[in-house]
Amino acid sequence: MDDRRLATTIGRVLQTGVLLAAGTVFAGGVLYLVRHHSELVYYRAFAPGSPDLRTLHGIARSAAQGRSEALIQIGLLLLIATPISRVATAIAGFALEGDRLYTVISLIVLTILAFSLFHAS
Amino acid sequence: MTASEFTAIVWILSVVAGFLGALTGLGGGVIVIPALALALGVNMKYAIGASLVSVIATSSGAAAAYVREGFSNIRIGMFLEIATTLGAIAGAFLAGRVGTHALAVIFGLVLIQAAYHSFKGTPEGDRTVESDSLARRLRLGGTYPSGGDRREYGVRNVPAGFALMLGAGTLSGLLGIGSGAVKVIAMDRVMRIPFKVSTTTSNFMIGVTAAASAGIYLNRGFIEPRVAMPVTLGVLAGALLGAKVLVHARVQTLKTVFAVVILVLAIEMMVNGVTGRI
Numbered sequence: 001m002d003d004r005r006l007a008t009t010i011g012r013v014l015q016t017g018v019l020l021a022a023g024t025v026f027a028g029g030v031l032y033l034v035r036h037h038s039e040l041v042y043y044r045a046f047a048p049g050s051p052d053l054r055t056l057h058g059i060a061r062s063a064a065q066g067r068s069e070a071l072i073q074i075g076l077l078l079l080i081a082t083p084i085s086r087v088a089t090a091i092a093g094f095a096l097e098g099d100r101l102y103t104v105i106s107l108i109v110l111t112i113l114a115f116s117l118f119h120a121s
Numbered sequence: 122m123t124a125s126e127f128t129a130i131v132w133i134l135s136v137v138a139g140f141l142g143a144l145t146g147l148g149g150g151v152i153v154i155p156a157l158a159l160a161l162g163v164n165m166k167y168a169i170g171a172s173l174v175s176v177i178a179t180s181s182g183a184a185a186a187y188v189r190e191g192f193s194n195i196r197i198g199m200f201l202e203i204a205t206t207l208g209a210i211a212g213a214f215l216a217g218r219v220g221t222h223a224l225a226v227i228f229g230l231v232l233i234q235a236a237y238h239s240f241k242g243t244p245e246g247d248r249t250v251e252s253d254s255l256a257r258r259l260r261l262g263g264t265y266p267s268g269g270d271r272r273e274y275g276v277r278n279v280p281a282g283f284a285l286m287l288g289a290g291t292l293s294g295l296l297g298i299g300s301g302a303v304k305v306i307a308m309d310r311v312m313r314i315p316f317k318v319s320t321t322t323s324n325f326m327i328g329v330t331a332a333a334s335a336g337i338y339l340n341r342g343f344i345e346p347r348v349a350m351p352v353t354l355g356v357l358a359g360a361l362l363g364a365k366v367l368v369h370a371r372v373q374t375l376k377t378v379f380a381v382v383i384l385v386l387a388i389e390m391m392v393n394g395v396t397g398r399i
Contacts, residue, residue, distance in 0.1 A: 003195070007195060011184075011189040012185070014182070014328075015182070017181060018185070022354065025353055029128070029350040032124070032346075033125055037123065038125065040122065041122060043164055046221070053342075054341070055339075055340065070346075072346035072347075076349055083181060086181075086329065087199075090199060101260070102196055105203065112206040113332055116213075118336070
């Protein structure tokens with residue numbers, strides 16, 4: 001693997017991730033509007049909301065029950081996962097190139113991202 | 122307002138924000154947040170949560186193209202992402218502690234900086250420098266396409282650039298924006314990286330930076346799916362459209378008009394923040 005091929009692979013990972021995420025958010029959005037279109041909404045006050053929509057475990061559980069808002073969250077999680085998989089791809093790419101310095105640098109970035117994500121679950 | 126009305130209005134606003142953000146290079150976040158907060162009375166925390174995920178979408182979508190064209194420097198991006206992700210985590214923690222009014226005022230200040238940056242326009246010509254010793258050890262230099270050929274460039278002042286990137290990451294995590302302007306300043310002005318490489322590498326880094334605070338935003342309940350859904354889909358559609366038009370548009374005139382609009386939004390945000398209406 002050389003730098004050009006790594007760039008192409010990274011480009012493909014990003015594109016696939018965004019398409020997949022946008023498709024899922026769209027599907028969740030359609031489902032939500034079909035079910036709740038005439039409900040009144042109010043977002044002036046902030047409330048953290050139930051764990052069903054803000055922890056990995058809660059989102060997975062409520063999506064399995066067919067909640068449209070949870071499906072949207074799954075799409076947004078796919079979106080968050082897209083740059084993370086880009087970093088993982090770079091780790092593999094640099095390792096295959098035998099570039100030890102940048103394998104380690106990419107691993108550090110992945111560790112920081114993992115810290116943030118695990119904070120969420 | 123009913124859910125369908127809200128979704129439709131937010132979607133349209135977001136398409137416009139994404140379109141203008143792509144044309145001016147400022148990103149959709151800086152417009153979509155004041156639009157949601159000022160026009161629709163959406164809480165700042167929901168607005169920055171929705172903006173943050175839309176930033177990941179547009180950055181990743183655009184980065185896919187730039188990376189393949191060979192403009193973005195993956196090594197520079199990866200190295201500086203250590204700084205932006207650490208900053209983003211700090212910023213996201215801060216966002217949970219700072220009150221909504223203060224967020225609005227800080228946001229206004231950042232908008233003024235963005236307006237100034239947009240007004241001043243992009244530097245002409247591309248100069249390249251030799252790498253200094255730290256940049257050489259980190260192998261940060263590279264080549265980029267220029268007139269059918271690939272031109273070599275070097276990198277300097279790595280520690281100062283790294284420090285600025287910590288700041289860029291903190292702003293991104295605090296306000297849910299890409300903070301591309303600060304990233305470009307760090308690379309173009311401080312590290313002396315060619316402008317085109319700086320902007321595309323900045324774009325490449327924005328997604329990873331935003332992903333670092335997204336987990337914390339999610340956990341705090343900033344990412345409200347019913348707000349984030351139309352924002353993400355709208356900004357993404359607008360940005361794709363903007364990228365298509367960009368080739369033909371008279372960008373400098375647009376940027377000047379845009380700078381004035383942002384300035385007005387900035388003042389409005391700060392006034393609302395100070396008087397406690399946001």
